[in-house]
Amino acid sequence: MSRFWNEKTRNIEPYVAGEQPKPGQKIIKLNTNENPYPASPNVRKVLDDVNILDLARYPETSSQIVREELAKVLGVTPEQVFCGNGSDEVLAFSFQAFFESGKEAAPLLIPDISYSFYPVYAELYNIPVKRIPLKEDFSIDVGAFCEEKGGGVAFANPNAPTSLLMELSDVEKILQANPDHVVLVDEAYAAFSGVTARTLLPKYRNLLVTGTLSKSHSLAGLRLGFAVGDPELIEGLCRIRDSFNSYPVDRIAQGIAATAIADDAWVMDNVSKICATRDRVAEELKKRGWIVPESKTNFLFASPKGAPAEAIYTKLREKGILVRYFNKPRISEYLRITIGTDEEMDALLKAVDEIAGGN
Numbered sequence: 001m002s003r004f005w006n007e008k009t010r011n012i013e014p015y016v017a018g019e020q021p022k023p024g025q026k027i028i029k030l031n032t033n034e035n036p037y038p039a040s041p042n043v044r045k046v047l048d049d050v051n052i053l054d055l056a057r058y059p060e061t062s063s064q065i066v067r068e069e070l071a072k073v074l075g076v077t078p079e080q081v082f083c084g085n086g087s088d089e090v091l092a093f094s095f096q097a098f099f100e101s102g103k104e105a106a107p108l109l110i111p112d113i114s115y116s117f118y119p120v121y122a123e124l125y126n127i128p129v130k131r132i133p134l135k136e137d138f139s140i141d142v143g144a145f146c147e148e149k150g151g152g153v154a155f156a157n158p159n160a161p162t163s164l165l166m167e168l169s170d171v172e173k174i175l176q177a178n179p180d181h182v183v184l185v186d187e188a189y190a191a192f193s194g195v196t197a198r199t200l201l202p203k204y205r206n207l208l209v210t211g212t213l214s215k216s217h218s219l220a221g222l223r224l225g226f227a228v229g230d231p232e233l234i235e236g237l238c239r240i241r242d243s244f245n246s247y248p249v250d251r252i253a254q255g256i257a258a259t260a261i262a263d264d265a266w267v268m269d270n271v272s273k274i275c276a277t278r279d280r281v282a283e284e285l286k287k288r289g290w291i292v293p294e295s296k297t298n299f300l301f302a303s304p305k306g307a308p309a310e311a312i313y314t315k316l317r318e319k320g321i322l323v324r325y326f327n328k329p330r331i332s333e334y335l336r337i338t339i340g341t342d343e344e345m346d347a348l349l350k351a352v353d354e355i356a357g358g359n
């Protein structure tokens with residue numbers, strides 16, 4: 001605490017990111033939902049071809065080359081695409097662009113358990129929120145989202161950390177119940193579910209879908225996120241971007257992102273490997289008596305048997321395996337485990353057996 005902090009800085013409770021290993025530390029990292037496989041090999045050539053002199057110039061502001069490649073693979077037009085420095089930034093811009101701030105404003109509706117950045121952004125931008133509790137089985141309570149009169153809706157689909165997918169027919173119900181407000185569907189993990197609300201875009205001008213290259217494209221270190229929606233929503237995001245930082249995506253990142261997006265076959269191959277490993281490990285954990293809801297993401301949200309979740313998290317950490325533990329109401333008996341390579345997941349299962357007893 002410093003006496004120079006203003007009231008916002010004093011009072012905000014920032015998002016806490018998953019632990020990052022120290023340089024040189026050898027660990028199995030299953031705590032931030034990264035992709036264990038490398039990005040498209042074509043990325044190497046982009047890096048080799050970087051002209052240092054080009055870095056003397058600011059990058060193109062709108063990430064045009066990235067938007068064009070995204071438009072091709074997502075089946076939309078470049079005017080429907082916005083790019084930012086990770087989907088975190090795109091989410092932050094969306095909160096500022098579309099949800100009203102101030103005590104009198106109708107609240108933004110979010111699930112009580114979802115991506116923990118949503119309430120942080122809301123706090124940062126003075127947007128009132130109403131948290132709608134997930135149902136007992138951790139699914140999003142679609143009926144409650146439709147009944148509440150809010151000033152917008154934001155949720156992740158599949159949701160995090162629960163890993164559960166909401167059917168598109170339910171997403172559509174929420175869109176229909178909120179015709180005058182933006183419904184923000186955060187699809188950070190959609191590639192692993194094969195389901196996307198983008199197919200609803202022609203019908204709903206209030207729909208904004210965000211995505212990221214951090215998970216499916218193995219580029220968490222690059223920081224490239226995007227939003228897809230009606231060109232008027234995209235224009236709103238550009239207005240916020242240009243009131244904050246006109247060049248959020250650097251020149252090298254734009255080149256790498258465009259190249260990685262174009263190699264969709266590579267991406268989908270890694271995605272299917274990860275899904276196969278996910279389903280295998282889910283079965284293995286279930287055999288050990290764990291509760292494992294059906295994941296449609298690149299992680300499992302699982303409640304252990306044989307020892308409390310926090311104890312397993314701590315002992316795995318001592319063995320050099322990082323998973324994510326949230327000491328929060330309702331989910332304190334669960335672990336969020338990112339899907340790594342088959343070898344990494346076998347090491348996890350072995351460690352779990354040592355800690356909590358196996359078959």
Ligand SMILES: Cc1ncc(COP(=O)(O)O)c(C=O)c1O
Nearest residue numbers: 086087088115156188212214225
């Ligand atoms: C639901 C959800 N949305 C957004 C993000 C942020 O992704 P990015 O790396 O694009 O900022 C994450 C990251 O874990 C996430 O889980």
